[in-house]
Amino acid sequence: MRVGFNPEKENKEIVLENYHRVIVPVYIPNFEGYFADLFEVFRLCLDSLLLTAHNKTRITIYNNNSHPEVKAYIDEKYQESGLIDQVFHSKENLGKINAILAAAKGNLEPLITITDADVLFKKGWQEAVEKTFLAFPEAGMISPVPSSKVYKMFTGNNWFYGLFKGKLAFEKVEDPEAMHRFDLSLGNKELMYKPVHLEKYLVLSNKSTGGKAVMGCGHFVATLKREVFDKGTNQPAFIKIVGGVENRFIDFPNEKLGLLRLATKENYAYHMGNHTEEWMYEEFKELDPKDKSITAFSGKEFVFQPVSGWGQSVGGKIKQLLDRKKINLLVLGKLGLTKDEAQQY
Numbered sequence: 001m002r003v004g005f006n007p008e009k010e011n012k013e014i015v016l017e018n019y020h021r022v023i024v025p026v027y028i029p030n031f032e033g034y035f036a037d038l039f040e041v042f043r044l045c046l047d048s049l050l051l052t053a054h055n056k057t058r059i060t061i062y063n064n065n066s067h068p069e070v071k072a073y074i075d076e077k078y079q080e081s082g083l084i085d086q087v088f089h090s091k092e093n094l095g096k097i098n099a100i101l102a103a104a105k106g107n108l109e110p111l112i113t114i115t116d117a118d119v120l121f122k123k124g125w126q127e128a129v130e131k132t133f134l135a136f137p138e139a140g141m142i143s144p145v146p147s148s149k150v151y152k153m154f155t156g157n158n159w160f161y162g163l164f165k166g167k168l169a170f171e172k173v174e175d176p177e178a179m180h181r182f183d184l185s186l187g188n189k190e191l192m193y194k195p196v197h198l199e200k201y202l203v204l205s206n207k208s209t210g211g212k213a214v215m216g217c218g219h220f221v222a223t224l225k226r227e228v229f230d231k232g233t234n235q236p237a238f239i240k241i242v243g244g245v246e247n248r249f250i251d252f253p254n255e256k257l258g259l260l261r262l263a264t265k266e267n268y269a270y271h272m273g274n275h276t277e278e279w280m281y282e283e284f285k286e287l288d289p290k291d292k293s294i295t296a297f298s299g300k301e302f303v304f305q306p307v308s309g310w311g312q313s314v315g316g317k318i319k320q321l322l323d324r325k326k327i328n329l330l331v332l333g334k335l336g337l338t339k340d341e342a343q344q345y
Contacts, residue, residue, distance in 0.1 A: 019299025020057045020126065020223075021109035022049060025099035026074070026117040027064040037275045039070060041118045044272065044284055048121040050081055051287040054295040057126070060086040060107070062099035097249050104229040110302045112229065114250075115221040118272045120280055123291055125268035129223045130297060132264055135211020136204075137305040140259025141224045141250070143217035144268035145182065148173065148201035149192060150216035152322055154251045157307045158204055158215055158260050159322070160315030167205040168215070170336035171265075173198055178267035185273040196344045202335065204262065213262035219250055221269050227304045228254050258306030 024046065028038045049059065061074050061084060071089060078087045088102065100114050111130070125144040132142050138161060162168035173179060176198040183193050202215040231253065254261060272280055307315070322328045332342040 016108050016299070018056045018058045019109050019297065019302070020054070020111045020113065020130070020295075021103070021107050022053065022057060022059045022113040022115060023062065023100050023103045024049070024059065024115055024117055025062045025064060025096045026066055026070065027093055027096075028066045028070045028117075029093075030067055034274055038118070039067075039073075040276050041272050041274060042070070043073070044276070044280060045115075045117050045119050045121075046077060048119075048284060048287060049115075050077075050083060051289060051292065052121045052123055052125055053083055054126050054292070056295045056297070056299065057083055058086070058107075058109070059084045060088070060103040062088045062090070062103055064090055064093040064095070064099055097246060101229065101249065104226065108226075110226055110299050111223055112226050113221070113223040114219065116271075118274065119221045120270040120272050120283060122268045122270070122283070123287060125264075126295070128264045128266065128268050130295070130302075132211065132213050132262060133223075133225075133302050135206055135209045136213060136260055136262060137303060138258070138260050138307055139213075139225075139262050140228050140254045140257060140306075141217065141219075141222050141261045142213070143219070143222040143263040145218065145221060145271070146173075146179070146201060146214040146263040146265060146267060147182075147216065147218055148179070148197040148214075150218060151202040152319065152328075153216050153261075154247075154255045155216045155261055156255060156315035156319040157258055157312060158262070158315070159318040160307060160311040161260060162204050162215075163318065164311070164314070166207055168335050169203060169205070170200045170332075171203045171212075173201050174265050175267040178270065181279070182271050185271045187273060194344055196337075196341050200337065200341070203265065204260075212265060214265055215263075216261050217263040219246055220271055222250075224250070224254065225259070225302060225304060227257060228259070231257055256312075258308065258312045260307070 026042055028035055031039060063071055063074055074087055078084045104112050129142050129144050133139050179193060179198055183191050203212050204215050205212050329342045332345055
């Protein structure tokens with residue numbers, strides 16, 4: 001039987017002191033083959049995150065049945081750092097998306113960053129992402145890593161916004177070396193970026209705020225407004241990491257809700273892959289605990305402000321037109337590429 005009165009029944013309201021949640025799913029089952037260097041990569045990832053996250057951040061680590069040494073390391077970091085306030089240990093690998101959904105739907109922060117366990121964070125990544133959200137209230141997803149190849153990927157709302165509310169134009173890539181490093185980190189036989197992609201990317205401007213951001217983004221590291229998870233699908237993911245599972249649970253909801261998909265103009269994070277290289281340690285040495293940022297935001301600034309239903313419809317039709325090669329080339333030319341550049345883009 002129950003004895004006495006639960007005092008928490010009189011303390012009903014949850015007071016949220018933080019506004020930015022970072023979710024890090026990790027799966028390192030052994031230290032052989034593909035996974036040989038991943039533990040060291042994960043250490044660099046987590047340490048760089050702890051050195052760059054501001055004081056209104058809290059971190060969730062979701063361990064998808066990793067090796068016992070990895071589990072012990074995660075528990076050690078949980079005890080050491082006040083920023084890491086949640087650790088989940090699963091005895092089965094439930095996949096990246098289910099790990100993200102479990103953590104996102106169980107927390108209240110208005111901004112939720114999802115990151116792979118092989119990301120090296122740079123100083124200022126949070127400030128840059130959060131300021132971009134303020135410059136574009138309609139944004140739902142912003143990455144600290146720009147890409148020149150995703151300007152047509154789930155960006156129907158962006159095209160409406162750029163052609164009717166803001167401005168679209170190609171600009172010089174600020175950090176082509178970082179984009180090239182990302183390309184190399186993928187380990188593909190052929191590089192993704194052609195020279196023109198490392199020279200120019202498509203930039204969206206907000207005329208009223210003066211804000212600028214690169215069109216589109218990937219999702220190996222990205223910050224989303226929590227509405228993308230709240231108002232998206234409620235179903236679980238039965239596929240771990242392939243078959244378009246991330247499209248279904250992240251990309252489609254963001255676009256369907258009428259939100260913009262953007263990236264910062266400057267590069268603020270690196271994809272390391274599964275193998276460490278000397279440049280990663282050199283970048284890590286640049287991180288100084290004394291430089292740790294203290295946020296000036298409250299969290300209430302990051303409101304849900306989607307593009308209108310009419311705008312979503314128009315944006316979708318514009319995207320369909322851009323799938324036609326002749327129209328796409330014409331638009332790229334109007335936005336600042338030469339005829340030869342447009343052919344290569």
